[in-house]
Amino acid sequence: MTVHKPQILDVASELLQKRSFTSFSYKDLSDSLGITKASVHHHFQTKEDLLLALTERYRVRQRTRLGEIDEKNARPVERLDAFLAMMDGLAASGDKICPLGSLQSELNVLPERVRENVDALFETAKDWLVGVLDGGRECGELEFEGSPEDSAVMILSAVQGGLQISRARGRENFLAVSRQIRIAFTNKTKG
Amino acid sequence: MTVHKPQILDVASELLQKRSFTSFSYKDLSDSLGITKASVHHHFQTKEDLLLALTERYRVRQRTRLGEIDEKNARPVERLDAFLAMMDGLAASGDKICPLGSLQSELNVLPERVRENVDALFETAKDWLVGVLDGGRECGELEFEGSPEDSAVMILSAVQGGLQISRARGRENFLAVSRQIRIAFTNKTKG
DNA sequence: GTCTATAGCGGGATAGAC
């Protein structure tokens, strides 16, 4: 069987979300792919190379997915819901956490260039959320106190932590976080 | 120099919060303590033993600290503030995250008995927060929609994720989370 | 409680044939 880079990244991504950067090995990859360690090294010489490629693919997919959310949902409140639904997909998986959360929790052991991609992932998510919140407040659909920046950081923190807690204690924990976010940012003056 | 278990646990705790369970070694401990690896093994034969002792000490300290918060602060809103201030101490450290967050993000690679202690840590924190929120709602000092259980999970998620983001991107991120929590749960009908 | 020494394994990584 012949294996290509995207397949290796698929397995690496799963291992990163289920375990952690430090705790998965070339042997884990090669076992799962049905090839040898040496073959994996042929595609990604070092673990840094592998993580660099993986985080760059995360960046591309992040842009794609946020773009799709914007395309399919015109209203800010729908965009926020779509974002939460996307993250709930991870909670529903049962044993995966947010890749960004996995990477950030091991930040001090990551190669520096990987860290830069991790930073960029967070920044992009934050900027997008700030846009959603800003737009929502402007059109009166979302209502919240404090700055959109603070609010975006709050939401991302809750989602990242919520997914970790959900894996440990069950999906209902992420659903609780989701409900609370919706409550906290949804217009209370209905009718 | 003669070293005792608590000192080893101090170093282990620091390494757990700065790095991760998988990525610190007996050599890290022995270097930091000025003794050999074999000497560390004398105190904690296996890494599981070490983590077990560490998480049990976390449980004791958690009870102590939450108890102290209750002693020193009669009002629910003060208790919530004291809790957030305590967690901000980690954000202020610059390179430490919440131990519970570090452990939960590597949950799938932890020995099972350690996982039980991790569960207990979360449950205790949640129960305590539910009590604070319940009491605060009752006396009108805290005001929030949704169940106290959902709210407690939300707060713990935001704190855990917020500390990870803070380490990566700066303390102002945890302060933002802190502000937003205060806003979301504080009585808005002032005067 | 500390040490030296070592076992035994698994990690990342490379060389070179097919």
Added chain:
DNA sequence: GTCTATCCCGCTATAGAC
């Protein structure tokens, strides 16, 4: 693109002397 074979290192853990 895959393989076998191998290097070297660091890890967890143990034995036994002081």
